[in-house]
Amino acid sequence: MxxxxxxxxxxxxxxxxxxxxxxxxxxxxxxxxxxxxxxxxxxxxxxxxxxxxxxxxxxxxxxxxxxxxxxxxxxxxxxxxxxxxxxxxxxxxxxxxxxxxETPPAVTAALTTDTGASSTDGVTRDDALNGTGDANATVTLTEGGVTLGTTTADNTGAWSFTPSNLADGSHTITASETDAAGNTGTTSVTFTFDTTAPVAPSALVLSAASDSGASNSDDITNVPLPTFTGVGEDGATVTLLDGSTTIGTGTVSGGAWSVSATTALTEGANNITATQTDAAGNTSLASSVLNVTLDTIPPAVTAALTTDTGVSSTDGVTRDDALNGAGDANATVTLTEGGVTLGTTTADNTGVWSFTPSNLADGSHTITASETDAAGNTGTTSVTFTVLGSSRHHRIEARRRGLAYHMWHVEFICNQRLGREARGVIRSHHRPGRAHAPSPRGHGAHRRGVEALRSGFSPAEHKAKGSRCGALRVLRQR
Structure with a gap:
């Protein structure tokens, strides 16, 4: 058996x-x-x-x-x-x-670098991949059934792979690994590959709201942080530059963008350009240069009496109210007093200007001369003076009444209780051929004709002090 x-x-x-x-x-x-x-x-x-x-x-x-x-x-x-x-x-x-x-290996796959403004949007200009699998395993990369290549994981299971000649566009790449038992683990990564830079931004302009001054299109402004606008690729990030310095960024929406500078322009000439960077991180060439002038300094304006008549040429007491001064070449100078515009005049090509007010009354005046430059900055100055003996009104009145007109500039000394010298103006209307110069005691009309005293005391003060004025001396007749 x-x-x-x-x-x-x-x-x-x-x-x-x-x-x-x-x-x-x-x-x-x-x-x-x-x-x-x-x-x-x-x-x-x-x-x-x-x-x-x-x-x-x-x-x-x-x-x-x-x-x-x-x-x-x-x-x-x-x-x-x-x-x-x-x-x-x-x-x-x-x-x-x-x-x-019966357990397939765990395989992961991702973009090595998701370039561009977002690191999670799956839009990139870098198609390198990496991931993990079993230690020392062979990982196969395929797309649409076509094998792109294989790579071997290291002893920690990490692997990397860069496709060759991948075209721009959307891609879904599958990474797979088969273990010793024959189980296959797979995973996929979907991304948009974009290596094409956008065109340069166009229509770069200084916004009308930021282009200060009389013109909103001359690119002269007094706004240190102005706003610029232009046209670009939807979703792209616009970088605004002054020379090589970044002064602001923004995003294109609906094909247009608006960026306000966050770094101030420099006083004077500024060379502004813009670039745009798409979602994949591709940056365009710079736009055409926009030359912008920042001018925050008001123009320097001067004003003075053209002729300070009388004994003193510096006392600001005059019978001639003509003014002159200096400003920017060919600028418009506006003359005002107490908020009322007296008129305007234009400086010549050296900046010199002149102006004579109309019907300025005798008395004290403060006239302001102002000029606004192309950037919208206004420079001002004032001149204060006293008009005494302005003859226009009196001559007109004399003609109306058929009288002759004379005006004397006189000096007279008041008694020593006041101890001051005064100058004044005496006017008289009289019949033709009967003119006579004023005397210290003077005709009552002469006394009533005293319109101002440079010393600052008044006829009422004289009377209160019992003063009398004498030593009257005619300086000139007009």
Whole structure:
């Protein structure tokens, strides 16, 4: 009598069961020796019992896929046991280890650098990829079924890959790795590849609201932080530069942009340009240069009496109210008094101007001369003077009444109780041929004609002090 025996053949080709293989029924087979046909073979696997019969010294059976699901069959080594009994030759048994590995490797993939303003928008000019997998595993990169290439993970599982000749546009690239059990792990990364720089911004202008002065289109302004506008690529970031210095940034919306400077322009000439950077980080060439002049300094304006008549040429007491001064060449100078505009005049090409008020009454006056330059800065100055003996009104009145008109500028000394010298003006109207100069005691009309005293005391003061004025001396007649 010979003893019976039984074998179990290699399971799943390598005694390793992967997820793909576990998706179908699993065949297990073997052979027998000295076992009669029809004898029962019992297979024990994962607490399950499965049977078949011997036929021609061989046996086979299938373990249903339902018994191989990960929920039922955990990963790891499992023992497969086969038993058979021959009535004549006794029993036989064999075991075999089956390693179950139904878990695919974990693979990750991402852009190495998501360039541009956002690092998470998936728009980039750099198509390099990286990720992780199993240590030392081979990672295959494909797109649309076309293999782009392979790379090997390092001993930590990290890998990197840069596609060759990837065209601009949208891409979905799949990274896959197959482990030793034959399980394949995959992941995908979708991004937009853009290596084309946008065109330079166009229509760069200084906004009308920031272009101060009489003209809102001459690019002369007194606004240190002005606003500029232009046209660009929707969504692009506009960088505003003065020479090579960034002075502001903004975003194109609806094809247009508006950027207010956050760094002040320099006094004088400024060379303004703009660039735009798209979502992928591609930067355009600079726009055409816009020459902008910043002028925050008011013009220097002077004003003075043209002629300070009388004994003193510096006392500001005059019978001539003509004014002159200096400003910018060819500028318009406006003359005002007490908020009332007296008139305007234009400086010549050297900046000199002159102006004579109309019908200026005798008395004290403060006249302001002002000039506003092209940037909108206004420079002002004032001149204060006293008009005494302005003859226009009196001459007109004399003619109306058929009288002759004379005006005397006189000096007279008041008594020593006042101790002051005064100058004044005496006017008289008289019949033709009867003019006479004033005397210290003077005709009453002469006394009534005293219109101002430079010393500041008045006829009422004279009377209160009991003073008398004498030593009257005619200086000139007009």
């Amino acid at each position: 010979s003893a019976s025996s039984i074998t179990i053949s290699t399971i799943a080709g390598d005694d390793i069961l992967n997820a793909g293989e576990a998706a179908s029924d699993l065949p297990i087979s073997g052979t027998t020796t000295n076992v009669a046909d029809g004898q029962t073979v019992t297979v024990m696997f994962n607490s399950g019992t499965f049977t078949t019969t011997v036929a021609s010294n061989a046996w086979t059976l299938d373990i249903p896929a339902a018994d191989l699901a990960p929920a039922v069959l955990p990963d790891g080594p499992h023992t497969v046991s086969a038993d058979v009994t021959d009535p004549a030759n006794g029993s036989a048994n064999m075991t075999r280890t089956l390693t179950v590995d």
